[in-house]
Amino acid sequence: MMLHFESDYLEGAHPLVLERLVRTNMEQTSGYGTDVYCESAREKIRKACGVPEADVHFMVGGTQTNATMITAMLCPYEGVIAAESGHINQHEAGAVEAGGHKILALPHVDGKLSAKDVDCYVSDFYANPSWDAMVVPGMVYISHPTEYGTLYTLSELQELSNVCRRHHIPLFLDGARLGYALVAHNTDVTLRAIASLCDVFYIGGTKVGALFGEAVVIPHLGKIRQLPSIIKQRGVLLAKGRLLGLQFDTLFTDGLYEHISRNAIAMADKIVAALKERGYHFLVPPQTNQLFIVLDNERLNRLSSKIGFEIWEKIDKTHTAVRIVTSWATREECVDELIKML
Amino acid sequence: MMLHFESDYLEGAHPLVLERLVRTNMEQTSGYGTDVYCESAREKIRKACGVPEADVHFMVGGTQTNATMITAMLCPYEGVIAAESGHINQHEAGAVEAGGHKILALPHVDGKLSAKDVDCYVSDFYANPSWDAMVVPGMVYISHPTEYGTLYTLSELQELSNVCRRHHIPLFLDGARLGYALVAHNTDVTLRAIASLCDVFYIGGTKVGALFGEAVVIPHLGKIRQLPSIIKQRGVLLAKGRLLGLQFDTLFTDGLYEHISRNAIAMADKIVAALKERGYHFLVPPQTNQLFIVLDNERLNRLSSKIGFEIWEKIDKTHTAVRIVTSWATREECVDELIKML
């Protein structure tokens, strides 16, 4: 039998989420996010973020959330600064460009963008006398955890926020896996810190216990105008919006979101400890639920019929890095089996 | 207590659909529509359509399906012919134009586009010596049932299809409420007829028993290239694609889709019979589950606190048309109550 560690969206939803959908199924509610469940979820999220006046919108998936919010935040002549490794730059099929905007890709270290690089880029840009022939940096995109499973420290996030505010460009945080960041060991970045340092961010549901759904939080509206029209225009408004409200309402009741995230971290910890003991190397230091393990190709071939993982990149002629992902749903017996195999 | 007839997406999903989601919830499947449930649903839909080689794609909602498929079918210099009353022209916040294409709006009769009007438009277009300064008609969009709940007859659909094929432009049918069309009285348009006459169409789930979801059917690929990339780029690919597969697989098992659609028609019939008896007028002849009832404004004001309906349009100074919608989930006791009130 095959073990599956390809991603954190292999299963459906956390049972409590599903139970809630079942229990409310035949209720009649108004559509498009105007129902009581959405309102309740919004209130809980505002509270968790410590921003009572925040605007909260629910969308179905990550790519559409990124593309919609980037369109909403940029003027036609502006682009978005992102790490070269950013999800929007690599794995969204050109969605940002299809919306008319260039991604201004900067180098990354383990998936992270540095405040210094952003500062230099923007300063150099405006120092160029012919900048009006170039794409204006109009916002900054980061992901937390990053695509390499790494985390910004609070001070790194503060510096990025400072640079953005000094240059008057908004900071957007893609939190598709935010739950796993919030409960990681040794992180000092809280949801409240994110809400105070970012201009827009989202709390991922698809990969953290929901069937689907991302909750966009806008602490202060800033230059975003008429978002409901943009959401409708991009076709990302769910008719039965309550499905999103119900899921997030459940995830933000009694700390469920963080509670279930901890399982992913505990399972990753167990794998990391075992692999380190056996002398395995990691492409980047493990911090959350995505583990990038370097395998020699012989072992890779042997394991690939037994363990579902993602081939990440070739390291050299004889080694390859693979990605293994745990989640809220990962069972310990599968992890034990995995460790036995590795 | 308020009665709700505002739309056909007030409730969640048909219990069998939900039960299936619950039963399979902790199974692990691959993402993005590559799982066995999607494949099974595709096979059942192909069979129901009588087109074994059809391409079937699942999307979440109607606006995104329309916008994605129109983008996929048109060249940059082409526009889409639609009835002036078409959903894409009225209620999708400019999604088609945001994708770069003009809607070439033609007059409608009770929401329907006539083959003759399309033929004249296209013929006149190419007869104009300076047509390359104009938007080229690149496809035809119709909805069935229309936004007025009306239905094309088989011969009308054949004529439209003939005109389109003669002019080499594809015919696209928006079937957001297709179930209610298929089981209407006196219709001669079957799913197989649609599959043989249209180039692309979709089978609506959101309004017919699913939590969400539309199944796009492409009998023959024609000029659509690399649709998976376009779907990904527009952010409309669901990570847990199996949710769509499971729902459509259930709806297309043992005739559930048509079976549950019949409830909407039966409930609408009952309302229509009662209202006709009492001398009410309809804005358009009722054919499916959307009823457009003309009320004098006094009655309108009295009822609006008791019955949820949509104000459709002013008829004259003292009369207004409202829309009442039944669905797979409408309960007979609510209909009886409604009739009592009207």
Place this chain on the structure above:
Amino acid sequence: MMLHFESDYLEGAHPLVLERLVRTNMEQTSGYGTDVYCESAREKIRKACGVPEADVHFMVGGTQTNATMITAMLCPYEGVIAAESGHINQHEAGAVEAGGHKILALPHVDGKLSAKDVDCYVSDFYANPSWDAMVVPGMVYISHPTEYGTLYTLSELQELSNVCRRHHIPLFLDGARLGYALVAHNTDVTLRAIASLCDVFYIGGTKVGALFGEAVVIPHLGKIRQLPSIIKQRGVLLAKGRLLGLQFDTLFTDGLYEHISRNAIAMADKIVAALKERGYHFLVPPQTNQLFIVLDNERLNRLSSKIGFEIWEKIDKTHTAVRIVTSWATREECVDELIKML
């Protein structure tokens, strides 16, 4: 020999314009509109408009000017209100939609949009509870003269301006043939009136004595941000920008622009007088340099090999309207010949 009345861009430039280009040809200037000639032309235009602080930009042609300014003025979720007969809605190959915006077409009378229709449209829009599923009216486009050669009166223009300001949407005037409007008989609309009533407008050069070029005037910047970047992005910035500056500087020296426009009106007058005498009918009352003459089809066929005109529309089975256009360059002997033929 064939007589040519197809359009007002049959010849090159007014000799004084060309002479200026020749005289300055080997001078070295900076590019992209930063040269002294552009600056001088801007000053003269500001003075003629009575708005010393106006922003003035030079572009090459009409379609690009319309598309660029509409993009600059609208948010992504907004559309542009225009007469159904508007040039942007008919003859620009979908340029506005390619930029992502819907044209909200309203009925016209002789090519003109009425303030009342605009007012109703915008008021009805915001009265609709689900307006965020519809395209927000974000600006109004008119042309003066219209595509039918007709003119707004000062009071009509004031009413349109009032409606726009009351609803906080900018008014944009396409003046591709503006010269011919300014010197028409019985017009009370001056350049200064336009500058005080419109938010953006342009003064056409291509059809009024220049080789090419349109001068966009923005009396007050309003919500347009960073126009130089948008102009560059759309590829409409001329490297040798001085060519535009030199042409407009010449046209706005010693009243040349209005002076040469008068020839078109005088020639049109002569044709109109002769045709009226002979009992010809006009599709719309002639006001400027575009004449829409109704011909019986026999005469049409006979004349079409001798006179270059544009077939405008079929009137009935036996009659057709053709368009005849005079310009700054029309010679009286050609007009005399034309009259003889008709």
Place this chain on the structure above:
Amino acid sequence: MMLHFESDYLEGAHPLVLERLVRTNMEQTSGYGTDVYCESAREKIRKACGVPEADVHFMVGGTQTNATMITAMLCPYEGVIAAESGHINQHEAGAVEAGGHKILALPHVDGKLSAKDVDCYVSDFYANPSWDAMVVPGMVYISHPTEYGTLYTLSELQELSNVCRRHHIPLFLDGARLGYALVAHNTDVTLRAIASLCDVFYIGGTKVGALFGEAVVIPHLGKIRQLPSIIKQRGVLLAKGRLLGLQFDTLFTDGLYEHISRNAIAMADKIVAALKERGYHFLVPPQTNQLFIVLDNERLNRLSSKIGFEIWEKIDKTHTAVRIVTSWATREECVDELIKML
């Protein structure tokens, strides 16, 4: 007095070009490129390229030509491979992205893209199992001369062409300064070679003797459909198209295009020889009319008030590279003066 070497578009047009415009000024021609001068210019260009069936279109400037042709050549899900230093990636204000397409930037050596890098990129792309979540490489863009004034050799161009044809993606060559490439010393790339190796390319007029204008050559139509509509839609069709026809007709009569290009090379040669003698360093080896000279900052400051050049990039704390450009119009006395100053 200031010497000007900032660019190759400081002056107007070659006197023969201008004379031709003057001589034909009052002739009446049809618009939009349908006149006899355009047709004559097309024939001469076809002949010079050795492709009698080539499609030739005239546009006004470089950015619009790049954006229009890239839009015409790509499907919505495709991007364009270009050197990181490519003009479309750096200095066109995001025009390609505004049209919906990502630029897939690869490293460059002295502005040149290598066939091997393109081959690896495309091969790796299709080897990636999840490539439908990534931007499909749909064409290759190169410039000749490059933005660094360097030239592809015939064998490099052949290899690029081979790679493109093997992968079925078109090769597009930006020839904004093509004249200077064709007459450079030691080049083995002829116009005929370009026409046989590229799928689309353009012959620059703006920087080589015309007032403005680029001649797009499409040896074989391939997948480009309905280009006239796309050109009109993007607003890049000149009403008085003959202005473009007349200029290219003149430039392609009696070898004028190459003849005047030689002046730029001769003047550049003289500067290079003098500077080498005096021990100056060049950022890249000089090959055409753009020279990238390394100056110590003291000298830079001293010269910047006397010589117009473009600051290119900082080399180190004490050195800066500047760009000096010669052209068809550069006068030898200015070059002598420049050499004296340096």
